Amino acid sequence: AQTVTQSQPEMSVQEAETVTLSCTYDTSESNYYLFWYKQPPSRQMILVIRQEAYKQQNATENRFSVNFQKAAKSFSLKISDSQLGDTAMYFCAFMKSLSNSGYALNFGKGTSLLVTP
Amino acid sequence: NAGVTQTPKFQVLKTGQSMTLQCAQDMNHEYMSWYRQDPGMGLRLIHYSVGAGITDQGEVPNGYNVSRSTTEDFPLRLLSAAPSQTSVYFCASSPGSYNEQFFGPGTRLTVL
Numbered sequence: 001a002q003t004v005t006q007s008q009p010e011m012s013v014q015e016a017e018t019v020t021l022s023c024t025y026d027t028s029e030s031n032y033y034l035f036w037y038k039q040p041p042s043r044q045m046i047l048v049i050r051q052e053a054y055k056q057q058n059a060t061e062n063r064f065s066v067n068f069q070k071a072a073k074s075f076s077l078k079i080s081d082s083q084l085g086d087t088a089m090y091f092c093a094f095m096k097s098l099s100n101s102g103y104a105l106n107f108g109k110g111t112s113l114l115v116t117p
Numbered sequence: 118n119a120g121v122t123q124t125p126k127f128q129v130l131k132t133g134q135s136m137t138l139q140c141a142q143d144m145n146h147e148y149m150s151w152y153r154q155d156p157g158m159g160l161r162l163i164h165y166s167v168g169a170g171i172t173d174q175g176e177v178p179n180g181y182n183v184s185r186s187t188t189e190d191f192p193l194r195l196l197s198a199a200p201s202q203t204s205v206y207f208c209a210s211s212p213g214s215y216n217e218q219f220f221g222p223g224t225r226l227t228v229l
Contacts, residue, residue: 004159033215035217042222043205043222043223043225044220044222044223045160045207045209045220045223047217047218050217052215091159091160093159095215097214098165098173098175099173100167100171100173101167101214102148102165102167102173103148103214103215104150104162104165104175104176105152105160105162105218107158107159107160107161108159109157109158109159110158110159
Protein backbone atom coordinates (compact mmCIF):
# COMPACT_ATOMS: atom_id res chain seq x y z
CA ALA A 1 0.00 0.00 0.00
CA GLN A 2 1.13 3.51 -0.73
CA THR A 3 0.80 5.90 2.17
CA VAL A 4 1.57 9.56 2.70
CA THR A 5 2.40 10.87 6.17
CA GLN A 6 2.42 14.49 7.26
CA SER A 7 3.63 14.52 10.84
CA GLN A 8 2.87 18.19 11.62
CA PRO A 9 -0.89 18.81 12.01
CA GLU A 10 -0.35 22.53 12.67
CA MET A 11 2.45 25.03 12.18
CA SER A 12 2.88 28.73 12.64
CA VAL A 13 5.37 31.16 11.10
CA GLN A 14 5.86 34.89 11.18
CA GLU A 15 5.55 36.96 8.07
CA ALA A 16 8.78 37.09 6.01
CA GLU A 17 10.22 34.03 7.76
CA THR A 18 10.89 30.61 6.28
CA VAL A 19 8.98 27.46 7.17
CA THR A 20 9.38 23.81 6.17
CA LEU A 21 6.53 21.33 6.04
CA SER A 22 7.38 17.64 6.26
CA CYS A 23 6.08 14.74 4.22
CA THR A 24 7.12 11.12 3.97
CA TYR A 25 5.67 8.46 1.72
CA ASP A 26 5.88 4.78 1.15
CA THR A 27 5.92 3.12 -2.26
CA SER A 28 7.48 0.23 -4.12
CA GLU A 29 7.31 2.02 -7.47
CA SER A 30 10.51 3.33 -9.01
CA ASN A 31 9.00 6.18 -10.99
CA TYR A 32 6.28 8.36 -9.60
CA TYR A 33 5.12 11.91 -9.04
CA LEU A 34 4.70 13.91 -5.86
CA PHE A 35 2.68 17.05 -5.32
CA TRP A 36 2.00 19.73 -2.77
CA TYR A 37 -1.49 21.25 -2.84
CA LYS A 38 -2.65 24.30 -0.92
CA GLN A 39 -6.21 24.69 0.37
CA PRO A 40 -6.97 28.20 1.66
CA PRO A 41 -10.16 28.99 3.61
CA SER A 42 -11.95 29.37 0.27
CA ARG A 43 -11.71 25.55 0.03
CA GLN A 44 -10.21 25.63 -3.48
CA MET A 45 -7.43 23.06 -4.06
CA ILE A 46 -4.45 24.80 -5.66
CA LEU A 47 -1.33 23.08 -6.96
CA VAL A 48 1.79 24.52 -5.34
CA ILE A 49 4.55 22.36 -6.77
CA ARG A 50 5.20 19.03 -8.49
CA GLN A 51 8.20 16.71 -8.40
CA GLU A 52 8.97 13.83 -10.76
CA ALA A 53 10.86 11.07 -8.99
CA TYR A 54 13.28 10.41 -11.82
CA LYS A 55 14.49 14.01 -11.69
CA GLN A 56 17.17 14.51 -9.08
CA GLN A 57 16.88 18.29 -9.15
CA ASN A 58 14.51 19.69 -6.57
CA ALA A 59 11.50 21.54 -7.98
CA THR A 60 11.15 25.26 -7.35
CA GLU A 61 8.26 27.66 -7.93
CA ASN A 62 9.06 31.22 -6.84
CA ARG A 63 9.04 31.21 -3.00
CA PHE A 64 8.19 27.51 -2.84
CA SER A 65 10.77 24.76 -3.11
CA VAL A 66 11.02 21.09 -2.18
CA ASN A 67 13.69 18.94 -0.63
CA PHE A 68 13.20 15.59 -2.34
CA GLN A 69 15.13 12.71 -0.79
CA LYS A 70 14.21 9.66 -2.83
CA ALA A 71 16.14 7.11 -0.78
CA ALA A 72 14.59 8.39 2.43
CA LYS A 73 11.16 8.76 0.75
CA SER A 74 10.92 12.30 2.01
CA PHE A 75 9.35 15.27 0.23
CA SER A 76 9.36 18.45 2.32
CA LEU A 77 8.06 21.85 1.24
CA LYS A 78 9.94 25.03 2.05
CA ILE A 79 8.15 28.36 1.94
CA SER A 80 10.47 31.37 1.92
CA ASP A 81 9.50 34.94 2.76
CA SER A 82 6.14 33.77 4.14
CA GLN A 83 3.15 35.97 3.36
CA LEU A 84 -0.22 36.28 5.08
CA GLY A 85 -1.82 34.80 1.97
CA ASP A 86 0.12 31.58 2.53
CA THR A 87 -2.17 30.77 5.46
CA ALA A 88 -3.85 27.54 4.38
CA MET A 89 -3.97 23.79 4.75
CA TYR A 90 -1.16 22.13 2.82
CA PHE A 91 -1.50 18.61 1.49
CA CYS A 92 1.28 16.35 0.30
CA ALA A 93 0.12 13.87 -2.33
CA PHE A 94 1.51 10.87 -4.17
CA MET A 95 0.28 10.02 -7.66
CA LYS A 96 -0.49 6.34 -7.84
CA SER A 97 -1.52 4.18 -10.77
CA LEU A 98 -4.84 2.35 -10.74
CA SER A 99 -6.49 -0.32 -12.84
CA ASN A 100 -8.02 0.56 -16.20
CA SER A 101 -5.17 3.00 -16.99
CA GLY A 102 -6.37 5.18 -14.16
CA TYR A 103 -4.39 7.09 -11.58
CA ALA A 104 -5.21 9.09 -8.49
CA LEU A 105 -3.74 11.33 -5.86
CA ASN A 106 -3.15 9.69 -2.50
CA PHE A 107 -3.21 12.52 0.06
CA GLY A 108 -1.70 12.97 3.48
CA LYS A 109 -3.88 14.37 6.26
CA GLY A 110 -2.55 17.87 5.81
CA THR A 111 -0.66 20.54 7.73
CA SER A 112 -2.49 23.68 8.77
CA LEU A 113 -0.14 26.65 8.34
CA LEU A 114 -0.82 29.98 9.99
CA VAL A 115 1.23 33.01 8.95
CA THR A 116 1.17 35.74 11.58
CA PRO A 117 2.04 39.44 11.20
CA ASN B 118 -12.17 28.82 -19.80
CA ALA B 119 -14.32 28.19 -16.75
CA GLY B 120 -12.13 25.22 -15.77
CA VAL B 121 -13.88 22.69 -13.55
CA THR B 122 -17.32 23.70 -12.32
CA GLN B 123 -19.45 22.00 -9.67
CA THR B 124 -23.06 22.49 -8.68
CA PRO B 125 -24.49 22.97 -6.18
CA LYS B 126 -22.02 24.63 -3.78
CA PHE B 127 -24.05 23.59 -0.73
CA GLN B 128 -26.74 20.96 -0.20
CA VAL B 129 -28.66 19.59 2.76
CA LEU B 130 -30.39 16.23 2.38
CA LYS B 131 -32.45 14.00 4.60
CA THR B 132 -31.43 10.39 5.14
CA GLY B 133 -32.68 8.24 2.28
CA GLN B 134 -32.98 11.04 -0.28
CA SER B 135 -31.14 10.82 -3.57
CA MET B 136 -29.37 13.53 -5.50
CA THR B 137 -26.79 14.18 -8.19
CA LEU B 138 -23.72 16.34 -7.82
CA GLN B 139 -22.84 17.90 -11.14
CA CYS B 140 -19.32 18.32 -12.49
CA ALA B 141 -18.28 19.78 -15.84
CA GLN B 142 -14.99 20.81 -17.40
CA ASP B 143 -14.27 22.75 -20.58
CA MET B 144 -10.60 21.84 -21.01
CA ASN B 145 -11.21 18.69 -23.08
CA HIS B 146 -9.58 16.56 -20.39
CA GLU B 147 -9.97 12.81 -20.74
CA TYR B 148 -9.46 12.03 -17.07
CA MET B 149 -11.99 13.01 -14.40
CA SER B 150 -12.43 11.94 -10.81
CA TRP B 151 -14.45 12.50 -7.64
CA TYR B 152 -12.94 12.86 -4.17
CA ARG B 153 -14.45 13.39 -0.76
CA GLN B 154 -12.82 15.34 2.06
CA ASP B 155 -13.67 14.65 5.68
CA PRO B 156 -12.41 16.61 8.72
CA GLY B 157 -8.83 15.78 9.64
CA MET B 158 -8.27 13.79 6.49
CA GLY B 159 -6.97 14.39 3.04
CA LEU B 160 -9.07 13.79 -0.03
CA ARG B 161 -10.08 10.22 -0.83
CA LEU B 162 -10.96 8.93 -4.28
CA ILE B 163 -14.57 7.82 -4.84
CA HIS B 164 -14.77 7.08 -8.59
CA TYR B 165 -12.79 7.99 -11.65
CA SER B 166 -13.07 7.95 -15.43
CA VAL B 167 -10.31 7.70 -18.04
CA GLY B 168 -12.62 8.75 -20.87
CA ALA B 169 -16.21 8.84 -22.06
CA GLY B 170 -17.92 5.53 -21.37
CA ILE B 171 -15.22 4.27 -18.99
CA THR B 172 -15.54 4.51 -15.22
CA ASP B 173 -14.07 2.63 -12.29
CA GLN B 174 -14.16 2.57 -8.50
CA GLY B 175 -11.74 4.33 -6.23
CA GLU B 176 -11.00 3.90 -2.55
CA VAL B 177 -14.48 4.71 -1.13
CA PRO B 178 -17.12 3.93 -3.81
CA ASN B 179 -19.94 2.50 -1.69
CA GLY B 180 -23.17 4.47 -1.91
CA TYR B 181 -22.17 6.37 -5.04
CA ASN B 182 -22.72 5.88 -8.76
CA VAL B 183 -21.12 7.61 -11.72
CA SER B 184 -21.45 7.66 -15.48
CA ARG B 185 -19.52 9.42 -18.23
CA SER B 186 -21.54 9.90 -21.39
CA THR B 187 -19.54 12.91 -22.61
CA THR B 188 -15.98 14.15 -22.18
CA GLU B 189 -17.22 17.29 -20.42
CA ASP B 190 -19.53 15.91 -17.73
CA PHE B 191 -19.01 13.50 -14.85
CA PRO B 192 -21.98 13.49 -12.42
CA LEU B 193 -21.87 11.76 -9.05
CA ARG B 194 -25.11 10.19 -7.82
CA LEU B 195 -26.01 9.44 -4.23
CA LEU B 196 -28.64 6.72 -4.36
CA SER B 197 -29.88 6.83 -0.76
CA ALA B 198 -28.09 9.45 1.32
CA ALA B 199 -26.70 8.50 4.73
CA PRO B 200 -25.22 10.71 7.48
CA SER B 201 -21.83 9.09 6.79
CA GLN B 202 -21.88 10.80 3.40
CA THR B 203 -21.75 14.24 5.00
CA SER B 204 -18.58 15.62 3.47
CA VAL B 205 -17.09 18.07 1.02
CA TYR B 206 -16.97 16.65 -2.50
CA PHE B 207 -14.41 17.66 -5.10
CA CYS B 208 -14.40 16.92 -8.79
CA ALA B 209 -11.09 17.02 -10.65
CA SER B 210 -9.92 16.69 -14.23
CA SER B 211 -6.57 16.11 -15.87
CA PRO B 212 -5.22 15.96 -19.42
CA GLY B 213 -3.51 12.64 -18.85
CA SER B 214 -1.43 10.38 -16.70
CA TYR B 215 0.68 12.02 -14.00
CA ASN B 216 -0.36 15.53 -14.96
CA GLU B 217 -1.69 18.15 -12.61
CA GLN B 218 -5.26 17.52 -11.55
CA PHE B 219 -7.46 20.62 -11.71
CA PHE B 220 -10.03 20.77 -8.95
CA GLY B 221 -13.49 22.27 -8.88
CA PRO B 222 -14.59 24.53 -6.00
CA GLY B 223 -16.25 21.70 -4.08
CA THR B 224 -19.74 20.89 -2.84
CA ARG B 225 -20.47 20.84 0.87
CA LEU B 226 -23.08 18.15 1.52
CA THR B 227 -24.86 17.63 4.83
CA VAL B 228 -27.07 14.59 5.38
CA LEU B 229 -29.41 14.83 8.34
